[in-house]
Amino acid sequence: MIESRKEDHIDICLNEDVQIEKDYWGMLKFYHDPAPEIDFDEIDTKVEFLDTVLSAPIMLSAITGGYKGAEEINSILAGAAEEVGIPFSVGSQRAAIDNQGLRSSYEVVKDHDPPLVFGNIGAPQLVKQGDKDPYGVEEALEALNMIDGDYLTIHFNFLQEAVQPEGDKKARGLLEALTVLSDKVPTIVKETGAGIPAETAKRFKKTGIDAIDVGGMGGTSFSAVEHFRIDDEHKKSLAKALWDWGIPTPVSTLECSAAVDVPIISTGGIHNGLHVAKALVLGADVGGIAGGILPYVRKGKEEVIEYLEHVIHGLKISMFLQGCVNIDELKKRKLIVTGELRDWIGTV
Numbered sequence: 001m002i003e004s005r006k007e008d009h010i011d012i013c014l015n016e017d018v019q020i021e022k023d024y025w026g027m028l029k030f031y032h033d034p035a036p037e038i039d040f041d042e043i044d045t046k047v048e049f050l051d052t053v054l055s056a057p058i059m060l061s062a063i064t065g066g067y068k069g070a071e072e073i074n075s076i077l078a079g080a081a082e083e084v085g086i087p088f089s090v091g092s093q094r095a096a097i098d099n100q101g102l103r104s105s106y107e108v109v110k111d112h113d114p115p116l117v118f119g120n121i122g123a124p125q126l127v128k129q130g131d132k133d134p135y136g137v138e139e140a141l142e143a144l145n146m147i148d149g150d151y152l153t154i155h156f157n158f159l160q161e162a163v164q165p166e167g168d169k170k171a172r173g174l175l176e177a178l179t180v181l182s183d184k185v186p187t188i189v190k191e192t193g194a195g196i197p198a199e200t201a202k203r204f205k206k207t208g209i210d211a212i213d214v215g216g217m218g219g220t221s222f223s224a225v226e227h228f229r230i231d232d233e234h235k236k237s238l239a240k241a242l243w244d245w246g247i248p249t250p251v252s253t254l255e256c257s258a259a260v261d262v263p264i265i266s267t268g269g270i271h272n273g274l275h276v277a278k279a280l281v282l283g284a285d286v287g288g289i290a291g292g293i294l295p296y297v298r299k300g301k302e303e304v305i306e307y308l309e310h311v312i313h314g315l316k317i318s319m320f321l322q323g324c325v326n327i328d329e330l331k332k333r334k335l336i337v338t339g340e341l342r343d344w345i346g347t348v
């Protein structure tokens with residue numbers, strides 16, 4: 001069941017349009033400096049993130065694992081992350097925790113050495129769902145050991161669970177379970193495309209987590225993905241209505257980074273270096289890419305590397321045109337907020 005769902009998600013993301021229509025990153029504009037007084041070649045994109053040096057402030061966010069074809073995808077992504085020098089996350093490891101036979105699609109990551117490797121389990125699995133016992137420290141460590149991972153990401157995806165006919169909908173007691181887990185295991189919390197507001201970031205911080213990935217609205221919509229999986233007419237139309245439910249990634253990035261002093265990853269609709277640059281100005285430490293990498297994965301590792309280098313090149317152009325030689329300087333720059341984002345940010 002989980003196996004076929006994971007495969008469906010990749011197929012749907014590749015073959016259907018499951019993106020948010022509005023371009024929230026495009027609603028932010030930089031101030032241009034026509035006389036930057038730096039040379040392009042001086043620009044250094046290196047950053048330190050979670051005590052690790054990265055070649056650039058970007059990462060490959062969680063996508064997959066747990067079915068046969070996922071082994072090649074994770075190998076390509078982890079190999080590319082190693083060569084480029086950026087973090088990599090596997091997708092949900094629930095399939096392999098519940099079925100040892102599916103571990104190889106995650107274990108393949110051990111053949112590569114990205115600067116940081118993140119494991120991944122769903123927040124719903126931290127509390128009892130139906131007759132299924134919750135995961136605890138033992139399962140969390142098992143997930144990390146499977147990939148020699150540095151941090152375990154806990155994804156909060158209740159929009160998806162709510163629209164999925166088979167979804168897990170028990171959320172009571174989760175923060176307490178997260179507190180117990182974070183005490184023993186290095187953890188990151190993330191959303192999967194609906195964003196995290198300031199108040200929830202503060203509640204997360206109290207549980208002892210090490211970082212937050214805002215996983216905002218603006219890129220892949222999981223309500224859209226489920227819309228294409230559902231047969232029932234009413235549920236299908238509800239998933240469509242919930243397509244753009246959530247907090248736009250730029251808003252969530254700004255809110256979380258202002259509210260808590262933990263490292264912030266900004267994932268959700270990041271497709272080029274300009275988007276990364278804008279996320280950094282809003283307070284993110286790293287910009288995460290998930291859906292945008294998929295078309296290149298299909299073509300192989302070299303294509304993924306070429307795309308990531310193109311993202312870094314775009315980041316450098318946005319630094320050059322504002323006279324920034326390093327990321328610290330970029331983070332001090334300003335953004336002009338336009339369009340619908342002005343209404344959102346007006347409510348911060």
Ligand SMILES: Cc1cc2nc3c(=O)[nH]c(=O)nc-3n(C[C@H](O)[C@H](O)[C@H](O)COP(=O)(O)O)c2cc1C
Binds near residue numbers: 268
């Ligand atoms: C095919 C696909 C599968 C995903 N599976 C997971 C997952 O297993 N665990 C998770 O935390 N996030 C998962 N995500 C969510 C992404 O990590 C990310 O938060 C979200 O897609 C928004 O980023 P994007 O707009 O760059 O796609 C998945 C995304 C895609 C496109």
